[in-house]
Amino acid sequence: MKNIKNNIQNLKKKIQYSLKNNDSLIKKIKIIAASKNQSVEKIQMALSSGIYEFGENYIQEGIKKIKQLKQNNKIIWHFIGKVQSKKTKLVAQYFDWCQTIDREKIAILLNKYRTNKKLPINVLIQINISKEKNKNGIDIENYHNLANVVSKMPHLNFRGIMAMPNNKIETTNYNDYKNIQNIFNILKKQYKSVDTLSLGTSIDIKSALIYNSNMIRIGKNIFNC
Numbered sequence: 001m002k003n004i005k006n007n008i009q010n011l012k013k014k015i016q017y018s019l020k021n022n023d024s025l026i027k028k029i030k031i032i033a034a035s036k037n038q039s040v041e042k043i044q045m046a047l048s049s050g051i052y053e054f055g056e057n058y059i060q061e062g063i064k065k066i067k068q069l070k071q072n073n074k075i076i077w078h079f080i081g082k083v084q085s086k087k088t089k090l091v092a093q094y095f096d097w098c099q100t101i102d103r104e105k106i107a108i109l110l111n112k113y114r115t116n117k118k119l120p121i122n123v124l125i126q127i128n129i130s131k132e133k134n135k136n137g138i139d140i141e142n143y144h145n146l147a148n149v150v151s152k153m154p155h156l157n158f159r160g161i162m163a164m165p166n167n168k169i170e171t172t173n174y175n176d177y178k179n180i181q182n183i184f185n186i187l188k189k190q191y192k193s194v195d196t197l198s199l200g201t202s203i204d205i206k207s208a209l210i211y212n213s214n215m216i217r218i219g220k221n222i223f224n225c
């Protein structure tokens, strides 16, 4: 458990090294601790090491932790799992971000169920960048229309895109990273609200940061002790 603190220090060193100690870039990187299957005690350990944003994949598990940690109003909760339409109401009620919008129906329902909240929910469109059959996310050819729909919803704040390139190891084939970087640049020009590229997990932090990711979702490298 003590190792969580060390893991976070090492993660920050890795970010510094990947960005060649460029402080103005380093400052912009948000670390999301992917806390699926992790206990509230472990989340508290990450909190005491200065991590305030957490990503949950399973709605019931996530809500249980959100309720248990309610007294800490600094925490920002991201939903990073597959969104089923019947779960959109709970995502809209409990989470600050939804990173996994992959179809119009989900955007419409999230918008509908967010109406009674003061702030819109921050959303990312998930893109299936490596065109994998069983992966979540919208196809790269179709993200335009979905971005258009999402950007018009008053209770959604369209912040950008999320992707998980198919990488078992740090790779030298960077095409997927280049493509996602291009899409991010196009959307940033088109929509003022777009400022977030959520890309990079424990195995591909360096590649993600090189290709302009500013939000990394890290599980194993933080919680494995």
Ligand SMILES: *Cc1c(COP(=O)(O)O)cnc(C)c1O
Binding pocket: 034, 036, 057, 080, 081, 201, 202, 203, 217, 218, 219, 220, 221
């Ligand atoms: C689990 C998970 C992560 C973190 O992956 P690690 O390999 O544990 O760093 C990131 N994104 C999503 C969507 C996840 O489900």
